[in-house]
Amino acid sequence: MYRKSRLLRLALAGLFSLVVSGASAQDADLNPDQNDRIRVEKVDAAIKLIPADYKFVTPGKLTVATNPGRLPFAAYASDTKTAIGSEPDLAQLVADSLGLQLELVPIAWADWPLGVTSGRFDAAVTNITVTEERKLKFDFSSYRNDLLGFYVPVASKITSISKPEDVAGLRVIVASGTNQEQILLRWIEANKAKGLAATDVQYYDDEAVLDVALQSGRADAYLGPNATSAYKSAKEKKTRLVGTFSGGWPQTAEIAVATKKGAGLADAVTAAVNEQIKNGNYAKVLARWNLSAEAVTQSRTNPPGLPKS
Structure with a gap:
């Protein structure tokens, strides 16, 4: 009924997408050091919401899966191995707020669900839309409109x-x-x-x-x-x-941090994002990658998701 074209991938050695919304390629900071990345102080109120029995993948670190596919969301820096973009920046905000070191793990987008449910990652920050079906297996902390x-x-x-x-x-x-x-x-x-x-x-x-x-x-x-x-x-x-x-037409859709269902980490992540919204650091992250038009005014834990298909 619908024609599906599956073509072989081209061998494009060394090519990665430089596709950030609303700016020129020269404006994108491709340095792996990311000296302009927004860093913040820890948020005690958010840290207190982390369950006492929650075990991070690596103690002292927030291990986050992200897909370096294309900017502004995520891509590889000029060293071709360091993930940069708005999603790594958002993950950094959360990690800093929770008093943790950020450990980014580059993955294929399709690999985040199993990685989160199996405990390989504490969270996934990779342009994930909240859906009612996904909410059966994951908790969400919204941070951007889709x-x-x-x-x-x-x-x-x-x-x-x-x-x-x-x-x-x-x-x-x-x-x-x-x-x-x-x-x-x-x-x-x-x-x-x-x-x-x-x-x-x-x-x-x-x-x-x-x-x-x-x-x-x-x-x-x-x-x-x-x-x-x-x-x-x-x-x-x-x-x-x-x-x-x-992205949820006719409903409104939201992009969110995904954590394992029932792990108890979502409320802490939501509180972290809300504090950064309040103090303006969240806005700086979106502005850095020209995503201000997609900003939310409040992060929500498990907001209404797109209906099951």
Whole structure:
């Protein structure tokens, strides 16, 4: 029913994405030392919320999984081994607040659930959207709003994609297993019920191949996290935004720190984030990576998540 294109990954030695929302590549601090990273003092009120019987993966450290896939969320620094970006910065805020040393563990995004539930990581900070299904296995501490964006080639005749009817007849690229894919497929089903033209859904495992498909005319639009696409658009000037909406459409979606269900760590993390929101350090982290538009006014433990599919 939906065409799924799985292409071989290209051998792109030494290439990593420099895609931060709203700034030029030269503005991104790629130094592994990250001397400009926001550091904070410990928050006693948050530390007191850590259960007395909680055992950290490594005593004295907060071990956090993150996926160095693309900025502004996370990517490798110029040494190709140190994770940098807004997610590592947020993890640093939490670790500092809890009086712990941060231990970042680079992983593939799909590996965080097992890593957290098995106790390999204390937490995962890697652009994770809160869903009701995930809440069965994880506790969450929200820290950012989830926005999605439709991007098209600059020469495209498409001017707006804001509702299901707008994707009828289009060829749309989306990542498999994501919330945006679920939204797109729901839109397609709604259009089918109305007798509208079918949407060709395309999937690519490699970003370079995805770019070629979009620029060559094999696809009409790309749907993904707005933050990464916005920066890439500003940097390369090959695409433009034609629509944004919540990552939980029609509900509001939030990005959160994930910890093991029932471990008791979430309340401490939430308190840590709220203190940094209150004193302005949280805002500095988002501003550093041009994510201010996605800021929350309050962190919440286990906020309402996207409904089960």
